[in-house]
Amino acid sequence: MVSTQNTDKHTTGRRRSLKAGDRRFALMILIPAMTAFLIMVFYPFMDAMSMAFYQFTIYDLEPIFIGFSNFQSILTNPYVLESWVTTAIFVVGTTALTMCVGLAWALLMYQNFFGRSVFRTLTLLPWILPSTVSAFIWAWMLNGKYGIVNALLLGSGVVDENIQFLSDDLGAMMAIILTRTWISIPLFMSFFLAGLQGLDFQQIEAARLDGASNWVVVRRIILPHLRPVFLVTAALGMIGNLQQFDIIYALTGGGPIRSTTVLSIEVYTQAFQNWDLGMASAIGVLWVFTLMPLVVYYLRSLFKED
Amino acid sequence: MWNSRVLKKQLAAAIFAVTTAPAMASEVTFLNWVTAEPSNKPVIEGLIAKTGVETKVLDSAWGDMQKTIFLRLRTKQPLDVSQLQARWLPTLANMPNLVDFNDLYGQEYLESVIPAEVLEAGRINGKQLGLPWNTGxxxxxxxxxxxxxxxxxxxxxxxxxxxxxxxxxxxxxxxxxxxxxxxxxxxxxxxxxxxxxxxxxxxxxxxxxxxxxxxxxxxxxxxxxxxxxxxxxxxxxxxxxxxxxxxxxxxxxxxxxxxxxxxxxxxxxxxxxxxxxxxxxxxxxxxxxxxxxxxxEWGHLLVLFNGKAAQVDGKLSKEAPAVKFIEELAMNPEIQLDYFTKAGAIPGSKEARADSVITSDQYIVDWNNSLGxxxxxxxxxxxxxxxxxxxxxxxxxxxxxxxxxxxxxxxxxxxxxxxxxx
CATH class of the missing domain: 3.40.190.10 (Periplasmic binding protein-like II)
Structure with a gap:
């Protein structure tokens, strides 16, 4: 009996020491990644956050602590709040359009047809191109004087004179939404396509035998099946679009007349045109808080799956 | 034994030379936007070579220049000389370590080389913070x-x-x-x-x-x-x-x-x-x-930062490579005329402006008439x-x-x- 107890204790002790060993090993392999994260992400992030409480312009040799003044300025500055609204329009518009087109494209790529693999590969092209290159391609295509879009519209008689897409509020917003959508479609399509792979095809066949139309199949079978993918994709898409900077900057620079000045452009303008790092950081904090609910939702979805 | 003595003497001489030679940087970091323009790049590289100063050339697109200067200074990266648009000077005059060229050369000397009205483009509150590189x-x-x-x-x-x-x-x-x-x-x-x-x-x-x-x-x-x-x-x-x-x-x-x-x-x-x-x-x-x-009014300025390349033995000096570099670009008539001939940049120095290459050029005559x-x-x-x-x-x-x-x-x-x- 005694010997059995000793053996149990010994086994439990070994298990504990194994677990402790595992933990130590896990910690060891985490250290390089954690160190890199702390240095490259966490420290700059916290530094930028703290800068929001300082006045630090080109005229200040050292930052001056001013408490919540930058945040008070944001609340009384109509342009910053206007940027928040512009951001919301861009994010919602881009995410919605990308999801619709991405889903449609995924459904198309889900079908069996000759050359499907080639098409799927070609679809990834916008994703592979650097986003700034894509932005410049679209800027040239939409150019009010030399752009191919205008040439096609004029040539086909749809318009009588060139449309200045990027010089008009609505045109500029549509241009950035369109460009961002074009770049994001491959990613969204991949998510939806992956989701579709898990769909039991017999369900669709059974529905068809019962006389279901294509639309009914999509509405009653495919969309409910893809619901979890939809939610995660929407969260990811919104996070990505909220962070968007390079395409907008390269295409419109935030203009005309601030009509495409989203929060990221506002931060850039404050930091590198008005030379006000404190205000830029404060807007950055607002930006982070805008992102936070989506990030929390996305992370919770991930952990739930685990 | 002899070899050892010679070696010791040589070592001592080397240490003496190193410790008594003026302490100064050998390379000048020059930030500009002209070398970012493909058509102007070879022209400016030629001018820089003519200065005879070892230079590390950094370029930035014109629209990003102010940001690049700001970031280099705030992150304490090397920057000795920079090109500026004259109209940026009032904003950038607050940059740390900008050299007042009056301290270096004296206002009288500067005005003997460059017309006062041309120097005005680089003057803020009585300080000559920029030297005109080209004007117009x-x-x-x-x-x-x-x-x-x-x-x-x-x-x-x-x-x-x-x-x-x-x-x-x-x-x-x-x-x-x-x-x-x-x-x-x-x-x-x-x-x-x-x-x-x-x-x-x-x-x-x-x-x-x-x-x-x-x-x-x-x-x-x-x-x-x-x-x-x-x-x-x-x-x-x-x-x-x-x-x-x-x-x-x-x-x-x-x-x-x-x-x-x-x-x-x-x-x-x-x-x-x-x-x-x-x-x-x-x-x-x-x-x-x-x-x-x-x-x-329009013009390009050169500004100097009081760093190692602008100093000899820790003090701002006309003998420092960064100062020589600016002097050559902004005051050497030969280099200035070369820039004009190749790119049409009107020089700032009196001697270059009076040269027949400039005065006989109908384009410049027309340009001066266009000023009002x-x-x-x-x-x-x-x-x-x-x-x-x-x-x-x-x-x-x-x-x-x-x-x-x-x-x-x-x-x-x-x-x-x-x-x-x-």
Whole structure:
């Protein structure tokens, strides 16, 4: 009996020491990644956050602590709040359009047809191109004087004179939404396509035998099946679009007349045109808080799956 | 034994030489935007080689220059000499460690080498923080070939004649944008707007610094710009690069640019110096004949940072490589004339300006005639100029895009500027 107890204790002790060993090993392999994260992400992030409480312009040799003044300025500055609204329009518009087109494209790529693999590969092209290159391609295509879009519209008689897409509020917003959508479609399509792979095809066949139309199949079978993918994709898409900077900057620079000045452009303008790092950081904090609910939702979805 | 003694002596001599030689950096870090322009890169690299100073050249696009300077200084990265647009100086004068060239050379010496009125471009509150690298103005440049083809034999003098000339160009070249008004960014549109405002007799600030932009002249200027858009005589979405290209490719007959316009026309026309005869600077038309013609002051400066490359034995010195580098670029007539010959940059030094290469050049003669009485950009010289530029640029854009009436925009412009002044 005694010997059995000793053996149990010994086994439990070994298990504990194994677990402790595992933990130590896990910690060891985490250290390089954690160190890199702390240095490259966490420290700059916290530094930028703290800068929001300082006045630090080109005229200040050292930052001056001013408490919540930058945040008070944001609340009384109509342009910053206007940027928040512009951001919301861009994010919602881009995410919605990308999801619709991405889903449609995924459904198309889900079908069996000759050359499907080639098409799927070609679809990834916008994703592979650097986003700034894509932005410049679209800027040239939409150019009010030399752009191919205008040439096609004029040539086909749809318009009588060139449309200045990027010089008009609505045109500029549509241009950035369109460009961002074009770049994001491959990613969204991949998510939806992956989701579709898990769909039991017999369900669709059974529905068809019962006389279901294509639309009914999509509405009653495919969309409910893809619901979890939809939610995660929407969260990811919104996070990505909220962070968007390079395409907008390269295409419109935030203009005309601030009509495409989203929060990221506002931060850039404050930091590198008005030379006000404190205000830029404060807007950055607002930006982070805008992102936070989506990030929390996305992370919770991930952990739930685990 | 002998070898050992010799070795010791050599070692001692080497240590002595190292410790007693003046301590100074051997390399100068030079930030500029001209080498970022493919057509100018070989020219500037040639000039730098002529200075004989070992230089590390960093370039940045013109639009990113201020940001690049700001970031390099804030992150304490090496920067010894930088090129600046003269109108940026009031904002960037607050940068740490900027050298006052009066401390280095003395004002008297500087004025003996460079005319006082040219030095003025680099002077802030009595300090000579920038040395002029090249000077000139932003003037209206005309394409003589397009004008002649359009049946225009004389340069327009009044705004009315200018509009008539644009209409004739449009008739002769239906696909053209007769005047490449630069609307793409606030910085560009405010420059064109101000020049036309002066042509209409208006100002943003009066001589006492009072905001006077909500005026009949501003309204007339805005209406004039809007009418050009409505008649298809200008295009939206044009920046300086596009304007230069359109001019060289005979898609635009007029645009505002610096004397380097000729160099760009050579490149974009594909005809090189043969195209020079078509590039013709003219006086900015005025509302009524007899009014003073205006152009915008323009120039490139070189600024020096008081770092190791500007010092010998820890002190600012004329013998330091960074100082020699600037001296060669800004004051050596041979290098300055080389820059002029290859890129059309008008030099700052007296000796170079008096050279027959400059004085006999018809383009420069025309350019000087085009100046009228130049004025400094009233917005760029403000502290926190980006806010002022945005306030005016956005209101001008609102008018030309038809979002606001000229009266509303002029009123709002004044309100916004007043707010910024406070």
């Amino acid at each position: 103005s932003i003037s209206l440049v005309a394409n003589r070939n397009m004008l002649e083809t359009s049946g225009i034999t004389e340069a327009p003098v009044t705004v009315e004649q200018f509009v008539e000339a644009l209409r004739k160009v449009k008739a002769a070249y239906p696909q053209s944008t007769p005047y490449a008004l630069m609307t793409k960014s606030n910085g560009l549109i405010t420059a064109d707007f101000q020049t036309w405002l002066w042509a209409h007799g208006g100002l943003i600030f009066d001589q006492d610094g009072k905001v006077v932009v909500n005026s009949a002249e501003t309204v007339a200027t805005l209406k004039f710009l809007k009418s050009l858009v409505d008649e298809g005589l200008v295009s939206l979405d044009v920046d300086r690069g596009a304007a230069r290209r359109m001019f060289g490719q005979e898609s635009s007959a007029f645009y505002f640019d610096a004397p380097v316009a000729r160099g760009f026309a050579r490149d974009f026309s594909g005809k090189g110096a043969e195209y020079d005869k078509h590039v013709y600077p003219i006086k900015t038309p005025v509302l009524e004949a007899g009014m003073t013609h205006r152009a915008m 009485v130049p004025r400094r950009d009233q917005l760029s010289s403000m502290r926190n100029s980006a806010n002022f530029i945005a306030a005016v640029g956005e209101e001008v854009q609102a008018v030309i895009l038809g979002q606001k009436s000229a009266e509303e925009a002029a009123k709002e412009m004044e309100v916004r500027i007043q707010r910024l002044v406070k």
